[in-house]
Amino acid sequence: MDPAQQSAQESAPESVVESAQDSPPDAIGPLVLGPMLRYIGETDATVWVEAAASAAVTVHVDGRDWTAPTFAVKGHHYALVVVDGLEPGGAWDYAVSIDGVQVWPEPDSAFPPPRIRTIDRERPTRLLFGSCRTSVPHDRKGHQTNGVDALRTLALALARGEEDWPDLVAFIGDQVYADETSEAMRKFIAARRSLEEPPGEEIKDYEEYSHLYQLAWGDEANRWLLSTVPSCMIFDDHDIRDDWNTSWTWHEEINRTPWWHERLMGGLASYWVYQHIGNLSPAQLADDEIYARVLAESRSGGASELDLTEAVFDLVRRTDRHPEVYRWSYRRDLGDSRLVIVDSRAARVLEPQHRSMLDPDEMRWLDEQLTGDVEHLLIGTSLPFLLPPGLHDLEAIDETLAMGTHGRVAAAGAEKARQSIDLEHWAAFNDGFVEVFEMVMEVARGQRGRAPASVVFLSGDVHNSYVAEVVDARTRHGASSRIVQAVCSPIRNPMPRMVRVMMSAFARGLVRPMRFVAQHSKDVPDPRYPWVVTDGPWFDNCLAQLTVQGRDLSIVWRGGEIRDGDDAHPVLTTVASVRLPGPTA
Structure with a gap:
């Protein structure tokens, strides 16, 4: 039995606590938010904490201590404690203290102790992934409006020892919704400023983002899960605003608003603090131009807290x-697998005649990461790389029209459609799409080291889940790897039922007419490596688990269900499962 699973079974009561339904952690004590177990390697880990005041934060593991001072941003206090010198493949309970006072685990917690579990190269990877999670209460009303939180449901199942322990959870976009706020968030905003002034009910600045993260990660079950399962993250548009960097026109229009600059600065600054630094390994933290200052200050033993606000x-x-x-992109090595997380929002090239999802510097970096000599190469990108084929062709056609190839009127209409129905995925940035696809095919053909069994894109964003695969990759394109797209979205933000029906029919019905238009237009690019949707779509709230089984993969999408009116304890359900056998000679 997995050590972490055994610990959960031994520590958890038969019925895990009545979790806090919607309130963030109590800021009266020394711990405001966290701890969050973020990076995990073979011999090291990082633990993130938000404290109520300037302090020293200590992580205790098996009789050893690691301490880091807090740093400040906009009057808030944070620490990222590097825990190093651990044994590969080990598992240890840990505790956190602030200025010598233990703050985690809480003495009356009904959840198992948090654990640090280092990477074991011989242990098959078990990776959770998903995107799009709103922060509304976990009560009857919240379940009626936003469905059951798949993340919280899994947390309760893990705490009861009912599920195998994951190695990592990858949140691939829309961890918070800055443009669609909850009642609790609007109440906080109204206490600071009038909701009648721009940007109204949307997030305005760093202070409001800080409260938004407390609402997103503060309920008891999810807070426990984030303290004991390592996590990595990347933003998508709603972390900043819907359609962020959709096009040059969008960029010009949003920059004419009086509130956008403050919003963007607050969003990216808070993302660096709450999400990004936890993605980095200790070595990458030492090379980070901003976090290196924290490490230098810690080594010097400065008496006052380092304020990083200006930096x-x-x-x-x-x-x-x-x-x-x-660079917001990064990679994680997981023993038998490599996970490359790609920023597909902030590094876009938006010039109308030269559009790409990635700028040249970002493309060069990705080129360096996409190599073989691993069993499975996993590429996390918030926006699906392989859309359903009909939708891909629609976006490619729209991009062609928006570039003015058929006149100004058609271009204006295409731009309006691009923004109104979100036609801004990889297909709408064809130059970058083609370049990345060629890199992937070189990996799959064994031209960049031993070909992995699979190259899998992991994505979210589209509020439905599905699997797509390049057709006959070996016989038609000489690939030794399967090339697969797996999508999991949303964790908690479902489409209305009628929209689901329309979207499902729309995606299927578009395939032939869009292919006909694309094939009969000299301006619309024709994908060199065709693919098909093999499974899905599913529209449930869910969180996917990818499990490596040698050269095979399995992916299971899990959701939550309320039974017997017990909103506090949703039951884990299986939405769908797909097995991907490794390629045969």
Whole structure:
């Protein structure tokens, strides 16, 4: 039995606690938010904490201690404790103290102790992934409007020892919704400013983002899960605003609003603090131009807390103007697999005549990461790389029209459609799409090291889940790897039922007419490596689990169900499962 699973079974009561339904953690004590177990390697890990005041944060593991001072941003206090010198493949309970006072686990917690579980190269990877999670209460009303939170449902099942322990959870977009706020968030905003002034009920600045993260991660069950399962993250549009960086026209229009700059700065600065630094390994933290200051201050033993406000906001200002100055993408090595997480929002090239999902610097970096010599190469990108074929052709046609190939009127209409119905995925940035596809095919053909059994894109965004695969990759294109797209969305933000029916029919019905239009237009690019949707779509709230089984993969999408009116304890259900056998000679 997995050590972490055994610990959960031994520690959890038969019925795990009545979890807090909607309130963030109590800020009166020294711990505001967290701890969150973020990076995990073979011998090291990082633990993120938000504290109520300047303090020293200590992580205790098996009689050893690691301490880091807090740093400040906009009057908030954070620490990222690097825990190193661990044994590969080990598992240990840990505790967190602030200025010598233990704050986690809480003494009356009904959840098992949090654990640090290092990577074991011989242990098959078990990876959770998904996107799009709103922050509304976990009560009857919240379940009626937004469905059951798949993340919280899994947390309760893990705490009861009913599920195998995952190695990592990858949140691939829309961890928070800055443009669709909950009642609790609107109440907080109204206490600071009038909801009648721009941007109204949307998030305005860093302070509001900080409260938004507390609402997103503060309920008891999810907070426990994030303290004991390592996580990595990447933003998508709603983390900042719907359609963020859709096009040059969108960029010009949003920059004419009086509130956008403050919103963007607050969104990116808070993302750096709450999400990004936890993605980085200890070595990458030491090389980070901002976090290196925290490490230097810690080594010098400075008496006062380091305030990073000016440095972080200067960074995001520069990044907004020149995306190449900072990289949000990163990679994680997971023993038998490699996970490459790609920023498909902030590094876009938006010039109308030269559009790409990735700028040249980001493309070069991705080129370096996409190599073989691993069993499975996993590429996380918030926007699906392989859309259903009909939708792909529709976006490619729209991009062609928006570039003015058929006149100004058609271009204006195509731009309006691009923004109104979100035609801004990889298909709408064809140059970048083609370039990345060629990289992937070189990996699959064994031209970049031993070909992996599979190259799998992991994505979210589209509020439905499905699997797609390149057709006859071996016989038609000489590939030794399967090339697969797996999508899991939403974790908690379902489409209305009628929209689901329309979208499902729309996706199927578009395939032939869009292919006909694309094939009969010299301006619309024809994909060199065709693919088909093999499974799905499913529209349930769910969280996917990808499990490596040698050269085979299995993916299971799990959701939650309320039974007997017990809203506090949803039951884990299986939405769908797909097995992907490794390629045969």
